[in-house]
Amino acid sequence: MRTSGWYRVAMFGAMIVVLLNTLFAVKTLHTLFLVQGWRAHTLEVITHTRAIDLEISQGNSAVRAYLLTGYPSYVERFHQAKGTIDSELVQLQKLTIDNPAQQNRILYLKKRILIKRAALETAVAMRSGMAGPLDMTALQPSLSDSPDGLPSVYYCIDRIEEEEQRLLNDRTREVHHAEVLVWVSFFSASLLDIFLLAAAAELLIRVLRDRQTLADRAAEIALLNTDLEKRVELRTRELESSNKELEAFSYSVSHDLRAPLRTIDGFSLALQEDFADKLSGEGQDYINRVRAGVQRMGSLIDALLQLSRVTRTELQHEDIDLSQMATLVFQELKGAEPARSVTFTAQPGLHANGDSRLLRNVLENLIGNALKFTSKVSDPQIEFGGRPGTGELAGKTVYFVQDNGAGFDMQYVDRLFTAFQRLHGDRDFKGSGIGLATVSRIIRRHHGSMGAFSEPGKGANFYFTLADGPIAG
Ligand SMILES: Nc1ncnc2c1ncn2[C@@H]1O[C@H](COP(=O)(O)OP(=O)(O)OP(=O)(O)O)[C@@H](O)[C@H]1O
Ligand SMILES: [Mg+2]
Structure with missing residues (x-):
């Protein structure tokens, strides 16, 4: 008792x-x-x-x-x-x-x-x-x-x-x-x-004493809390500024790397075209390899620049018809692979508030991945939709892109959203591993959250939420 x-x-x-x-x-x-x-x-x-x-x-x-x-x-x-x-x-x-x-x-x-x-x-x-x-x-x-x-x-x-x-x-x-x-x-x-x-x-004396002790503790905790809040604020500011510095650094590095890369690209192309007759078969193979490496490095630099641009650009807010945007994105991506036949469905009337350029980037990456990872199935199907959130996400709309492609092992799900982490080999599915990291950053900037669930061979479902109203910063 x-x-x-x-x-x-x-x-x-x-x-x-x-x-x-x-x-x-x-x-x-x-x-x-x-x-x-x-x-x-x-x-x-x-x-x-x-x-x-x-x-x-x-x-x-x-x-x-x-x-x-x-x-x-x-x-x-x-x-x-x-x-x-x-x-x-x-x-x-x-x-x-x-x-x-x-x-x-x-x-x-x-x-x-x-x-x-x-x-x-x-x-x-x-x-x-x-x-x-x-x-x-x-x-x-x-x-x-x-x-x-x-x-x-x-x-x-x-x-x-x-x-x-x-x-x-x-x-x-x-x-x-x-x-x-x-x-x-x-x-x-x-x-x-x-x-x-x-x-x-x-x-009565005991009750009063206990109340006093509680009040003292509450005051102590309040004091600690304010101290903690101040420290968190300070650290956040420090982190933000060091993040910005890093971003600026990686941006300028990537940007500056382009010029020498262009030189290598140009001269290797000249070598290949102008001196082809002077090079042995082995020499030509080497040149080809140099050129492939240069191209890969170029796309890596592009991806890095894209990633850093996400954090550098200012957010614009507007009401966006996500269903329409998803359909357009699909058509555009599908246009690059006219030979493939893919079934795409988008639940109509799904709206959201956010930056249209960045949210388009999200859909491009998610639908792009869905297209890529269904390339080896006989009847590819991709669906864009929304459902009411439950548990922690209660009260929010959960948007998702679902496919019936290669899927992945849930054991590694947390890795996917980190840059350059890939669960599939480059030989099976090409990519630089920067897409989902970009998506994750965009969603975070919209004060939302994201996740995925899948099973190898049974397709994947990538979902995200966005802040309800206008987003600060
Ligand atoms: N729809 C999907 N089905 C199965 N696996 C996926 C799917 N989407 C992403 N993945 C896994 O997550 C990894 C990371 O995806 P992400 O989009 O970041 O990179 P990528 O598509 O490989 O390269 P990039 O998008 O930079 O061209 C992928 O390499 C793949 O292993
Ligand atoms: Mg991708």
């Missing part, structure tokens, strides 16, 4: 952990609120229990005060306490509805309160009916905590409170436990956040 893939997995994992942690924090908070609610509930129950306890004591004290003083306001206070106790009991019953044991205890308390209350009321009635001195011994049983000897109301209240205290302790513990969990979850969430923040910051 790529680094970015690992980062994604890590981020996804971190997100899951954060989510789980959040769920855990919410859950612990929820539990905390719940147990806190329960604890508050228990405290409320205790408060009401204590209120009952207090009111019972107040009621008892009011009755005692009445018994001692006989003031009716104490009786009133006693009745007031009764009312408060009853309403507190109702509250208590409601609050402990979910606790059957407490409900039982409250019911029992209620009963005990009624008994105690009845005893107090009896005492109050007795006191109000007493005419003589106060007889406290007669009233004492009614004032005792448990008039019938069974558990007192205080005992009952203590039991209820005891149970609530036990619940309070349990719930306080639960609250503490929940608090600890809340702390743990929030603390771990904070730690996780810090860790993730640090990781994200580290990641």
Whole structure:
């Protein structure tokens, strides 16, 4: 997996952990609120229990005060306490509805309160009916905590409170436990956040650093490229000027060679014509050989001059009907060999933009070769055409000259376009090996490319492309 893939997995994992942690924090908070609610509930129950306890004591004290003083306001206070106790009991019953044991205890308390209350009321009635001195011994049983000897109301209240205290302790513990969990979850969430923040910051720093490094490298490469371009430009200029020098040199050499060659040609001809009777058969043979050599050298010089002219002349641009030009070239070349019968076809309407003189030279060489290398087949056929290019040549028109002549071995195809390279012997097919080198130069000057494919004995196909629009230089 790529680094970015690992980062994604890590981020996804971190997100899951954060989510789980959040769920855990919410859950612990929820539990905390719940147990806190329960604890508050228990405290409320205790408060009401204590209120009952207090009111019972107040009621008892009011009755005692009445018994001692006989003031009716104490009786009133006693009745007031009764009312408060009853309403507190109702509250208590409601609050402990979910606790059957407490409900039982409250019911029992209620009963005990009624008994105690009845005893107090009896005492109050007795006191109000007493005419003589106060007889406290007669009233004492009614004032005792448990008039019938069974558990007192205080005992009952203590039991209820005891149970609530036990619940309070349990719930306080639960609250503490929940608090600890809340702390743990929030603390771990904070730690996780810090860790993730640090990781994200580290990641960001790395990305920024990488970007900076990339930018630095790009700047370096751009600098190198400009340097390289400058050097290439310089070398190209150097090459161009040395090429021009070489061209000029070979042109002047070829040109200057012509004069002495003409002298040799003229004097050898004079020797042959004027002194034929003075020369032996062997002498005449030598003269013939000299003359043949001179002629061959002459045609070599012509070829060289033609080749150098290709690079020396300025390019003219015009729209050319290549199909028409090919037909004309064929007719002209064929005219030099009227005895031969050759089938020539040219796909009509093939146009190109270029220098007409040079492109004519191309067709002359290619069609000339096709004529030459079909001279030994029984039904010579030559075709000029164009097809859409594929691969590297996609979008261009590929022009071709196809024949069914001698062909050649593809192993040597690259040599053909170099000057003086020939794949066939001079005895079979005459030539100086300069034609295709010239063609190659012309095509290069038109910013095109060229190539060939063939098989010995199965003909050859020479193709070329040209620049789409006008050509610079
Ligand atoms: N149509 C063809 N069929 C087979 N071989 C060819 C064909 N055209 C060129 N060649 C091979 O490529 C060689 C080079 O061709 P090129 O035209 O440069 O020279 P040439 O025809 O021999 O001489 P020149 O054109 O200078 O008179 C030829 O000698 C021949 O071996
Ligand atoms: Mg040729």
